[in-house]
Amino acid sequence: MSESSRYQPQAIERQWQQRWSDDQLHQTPDAGSHTYMALSMFPYPSGNLHMGHVRNYVITDVIARVARMRGHQVLHPMGWDAFGLPAENAAIERGVDPGAWTDQNIAAMREQLQRLGLSIDWDREITTCHADYYRWTQWLFLQFLDAGLAYQKDATVNWDPVDQTVLANEQVDGEGRSWRSGAVVEKRQLRQWFLKITAYADQLLDDLEGLVGWPERVRTMQANWIGRSRGAEISFPVVDAAGNDSDKQITVFTTRADTLHGVSYVVLAPEHGLVERLTTPDQALAVAAFRDLVSAQSEQERTAEDKPKRGIPIGARVRNPASGELVPVWIADYVLAEYGTGAVMGVPAHDQRDFVFARQYELPVRQVVIPEGSDEHAFEGGAWCGDGILIHSGRFDGLSSASAREAIVAAAEQEGWGRGRTTFRLRDWLISRQRYWGCPIPVVHCDSCGVVPVPAEQLPVELPRGVALEGRGGSPLAQLESWVTVPCPRCGKPARRETDTMDTFICSSWYYLRYSDPHNTSLPFSRESVDRWLPVNQYVGGIEHAILHLLYARFFTKVLRDRGLLGFDEPFQRLLTQGMVQGITYRNPHSGRYIAPADVADPSDPRDPESGERLDTFYEKMSKSKHNGVDPAVVIDRYGADTARMFILFKAPPEKDLEWDDADVEGQYRFLQRLWRLVDGALQRELSLAGLAPGAAALAPADLTPGERELRRAVHGAIAAVSDDLQGEFQFNTAVAELMKLSNAMGEHLEAASPPLAVEALHTLLLLLAPFAPHLAEELWSRLGAPGSVHQQPWPQADPAALVRDTIPLVIQVKGKVRGNLEVPADADKATLERLALGSDIAAKWLEGRAPSRVIVVPGKLVNLVP
RNA sequence: GCGCCCGUAGCCCAAUCGGUAGCAGGCAGGUCACUUAAAAUGACUCCAGUGCGGGUUCGAAUCCCGCCGGGCGCACCA
Known part of the structure; x- marks a missing residue:
């Protein structure tokens, strides 16, 4: 029979990639309605594939492969976000043509990507800088x-x-x-x-609620960014020197209409259009000087919270439309022209900023809301910003803040000096x-x-x-x-x-739609194709796009829906934000210099190779400047793509940061070698998957040896566990661990097992392995003589009968503390379990003859005796 | 300041509904076997009581409250 052989990924990976490509294994099916679209955020073609890309695409690839095995028609495309500044900068620096430069990078990166063994349909590749794409962007x-x-x-x-x-x-x-x-x-x-985009602000916010397949934090980030705030606009008529209303008015935005009677001044943003027209001649010079001062500040200086607030009166006065009172108009640097109406009412008693401002310029502080159940609030520390009961507010006295807001807005609308209004932070x-x-x-x-x-x-x-x-x-x-x-x-x-x-970001706001119909020359995509494939079932990418790309894409989808171009509200049903890939990083704490790991002689006592100083060691996102990057190509050359894939999937849950560790990569490589030897051993026994009729399920459990039963339990336990890890939340790390567990169990029991059982185990192992290590699984599949491709097999089903145990260890607790185990029939009912527990030596020893006052029985798990 | 997430062996990580914390898994370490030796391989093994303090419960890594540490988002948004 065959000689034993060694696992040599370099020899097999390219060969299978070629074969899959020749056989068009990953082509998108055009029939069927059981569709599944798995999508990675497409890369900018920098020319260099880095580990972050690898993690992204491997995760999506596993998802796509599992979906295929589960019987979906899968669309798993790739493309290039190919416009952008790096190409232009290269052109400026080196005189190259940006288009040619980009195309070269794409070719290089495609090549690197293909080495990962991704099940991508390259026939649908799109490139945003090509005219056949950007024509449709236009x-x-x-x-x-x-x-x-x-x-x-x-x-x-x-x-x-x-x-x-x-x-x-x-x-x-x-x-x-x-x-x-x-x-x-x-x-x-x-x-x-x-x-x-502001025209869709409400929808973009409200629809977040329906995105249950998105990480909570991305949804909150978007909600914060959109920043809806419900309030009111209130108009203050400008009065002339005699105190009579002029034809001008200042409209403020407030969320606290209930504090209207507490206004002691009104503030305009220095850039506000009315400033020039309202400034009185005696204040003109000072106002101009102040505006110059403000505009000289950077945005950052101006919006720093701890910065003292500065302002100046412009000489005009306005009338409080509710109380009739006249108050001065100021301009101040803490009021932003872009938000709300660019004007606010100053209520020092109930707004901390106004309070600080009023203290500084000795403006009156008038309390109009008191905390419920109290009298007057002291203003030593600051404003009372909570809701309460209105006082000194004329006809609104005694109302709660909430009802006062309604009543005041209603009055304003009726009397024509204001209205309810919602503003957004989104621009x-x-x-x-x-x-x-x-x-x-x-x-x-x-x-x-x-x-x-x-x-x-x-x-x-x-x-x-x-x-x-x-x-x-x-x-x-x-x-x-x-x-x-x-x-x-x-x-x-x-x-x-x-x-x-x-x-x-415009180009990337609709690329996912184009994949559904990438060669259409009369439309960006047909309604039929786009509705067939989209929304994307699973989108995978970095958290850095939580707001940017993901918000823009949602906006585009809604607009195109309203134009009748597509028939759904949201582009991405489920979103997985993968964590960063971090490399071990050494830094000299004195010089601040980063030292490449290769220059560190002894990692357990890292020293600066020049000065001998002790280095700080930590993990950080891989980057050139920190010399902590690991080149995917080097890893693939050495261990193969399957090892790289397995390591990345196993090392950490997908949404968490991953610490690159060469020793762990080595460990994964060893695991794949073990699998190889396992199959090699089976080949020595002349086991084969050629017939592919395991038939083990037909064997009566009674005919099996204990070892065989153990093996079947491991096999079907693994099916159940891996299946579970791959639906809902994706837990690739535990799925890979389950594969290891299965391989350990097979190492223990396979040799002694009869051929049908051994074949069933091998068959299952390869099916479960296929999405993770596609080349190795295919190679072993083929070596075992199985027909076709492992990647075209259906996902295995666990046989519940195989998981059944005759007896289970029942935990005996006394007063909540574990005191021992009892082997009991697995199907024993509560009463039996209680009787067995009470009759046990453990109970006798710990209860010391007393009858328990309470017995808690958890079938299949434990009995807790409470004395 | 407000909000969210995280904290389990030396390290990375597991642990349905609250139900034996690890015969989940891996890395590193140790011992042994194989070997002339080493590598490779295999077997065995050490190591925490879940960041800290309270509470609820028969029972808490898991739920609640307060701290500590780390990460992220928003932040003079009226």
Whole structure:
């Protein structure tokens, strides 16, 4: 018979990848309604596959493979988020063509990806920077334009001085830094294109509730970002010097209409449009100086919470529409022009910021709400910001805050000085970018006709090639006069193309839809295809897109639904946010320098190779600058893709961070070798899966030896456990552990087992292994003579009969403490268990003859005797 | 400041409804076997009482309260 052999992944992996590709094993079926779409967030083609990618795609691959074995028609595609600044920067630095550079990177990365043995349907690959894709990005933009959801406006926007372009709010972090370049953004006044995402704010928020397959924290992050706040707008008429109402008024937004009678001043944002018109001549100079001061501050300085609040009265006064009282108008740096109405009412008694401000400028503090059940609240520490009962509020006295808010809004609406209103923190999405390597915005500016959309049949508006990129700022396209000047599509007179390109997040807001119909040349996708495959059953990607991409994609889906292009509300049914891959990191605590692990002689006592200083050791996200990265290609070269896959899946639960550890990789490699030897041993015995009729289920349990029964229990226990780990929450780490357990049990019992049982065990092992280590499973499947591909087999079913035990160890507790075990029949009822327990030596010893006052019986588990 | 998540052996991690904390699994360590030796392999094995303090319960890693430590989000949003 065959000689024993060694597991050599390098020899088998490429061969199977080729075979699968030749056999079109991963092609998406076009018939059937039992569809399943498994999707990874597509990568930016940097040219280098890193471990984070590997983790992402391996997780999705296992999900796709299991779905296939469970009988679904599976769509598991891949594509490239291929517009973006790295290509343009490479062009500027090295003079290469961004398109060619990107295509090269894609080729390199595709090659690396294919080495992982992913079951991707490459026929559906999409690339966002290719005209056959971005043509439809432009087409969709025109849909937004047509729906009134795309518009231009002058606005204060975030300018990234490093990347030389504007950014959306979502792309600036809490410290005011660009998500890409890390540079602190500047504020600029520019005319820009926006998408009206705020029109969908309510839906985007409300529908989060239905996304039960999403991690709670992603949903909260989005809810926070959208930031709905229900309140009221109240208008304060501006009065003239004599105290009579003028035709002007200041409208404030408040969530605390109940505190209206406590207003002691009204504050405008320094940038508010009314400031100039309302400032009295005697205050004009001071106001101008103050506004200069404020505008000189960065956003960050201005919004720091601990910063003292500064303000100045502008001389005007307004009348409180509820009390008739006249109060002064101020401007202050703590009021933001962009939020609400850019104006607030100052209620020092009931708002901490107003309180601080009032103390500083000696403005009156008037209490109009008292905590329920108390008298007056002392204002030593600050404002009373909770709800309570109204006082000093005229006709609203005695109402609770909640009912007062309603009553005051009702009165305001009736009397015409206010109304209920909801505001959002969410801003419209700024999508213009002053860069070259992006999707051109398909509009033309005509002196006679204004903004004219490029007619759909003229799409794509192709990105001109051979543009000189110098990185000097300003839209590179604007310098290409021959491209810019076009006849107006409407009147034919000379007009100018829009020279900004779109935010690349637009491209990624709909790519998942295109996979359903990637070669469609008359539409971005057909309604039939998109409704057949989408929404995505399982989406997998990094948490860093919790707000950005995931919010934009949800917005797009809703708009396209309203345009009749698709028939669902949400794009991603379930979302798995995988954790980071971290590498061991050494840093010299004095110099702050990162030391590559290869330069650390003794990991148990890490020293700086130059100075000999002791190094700090920790795990951090892999990155070039920290020298803590592990190259997937190196791991695959050494151990094979299956080992890399198994390690990544086993080392940590998918949503947790994973600490890369070479020793553990080695351990996984050993496990796969054990499997190989296990099968090798079976081949020595001339066992075969050729007939594939295990027939073990037909064997009466009574005919089995104890070892065989143990083996069957292990086999079917593993089926049950792995199946369970792979549905609902994905617990790949415990699923792999179950495989190890099974292999351990097989190591123990396989040799002594009769052929049908051994065959059943081997068969099952390979089926369960297939999604995790697809090459090895296929190779062993083939070596055992089984027909076809292991990847086209149905997922195994556990036989409940195999799991049944005759006796179980019953735990005897006395007063909740474990005192011993008793072997009892597995099917014994409560009364029997109680009798057995009470009659046991354990009970006799610990109860010392007393009868228990209480007996708790948990069938199949334990009996607790309480004296 | 507000909200969410996490804390179990030296390390990574398990533990349906609250029901024997690990014959879940792995890494590292130790002993032994095989070997001339080593590697590889196999067998056995050491190690925690679940961050801390209370509470509920017959019984708490699991539920509740308060702390400590770590991570994340939001934060002058009216």
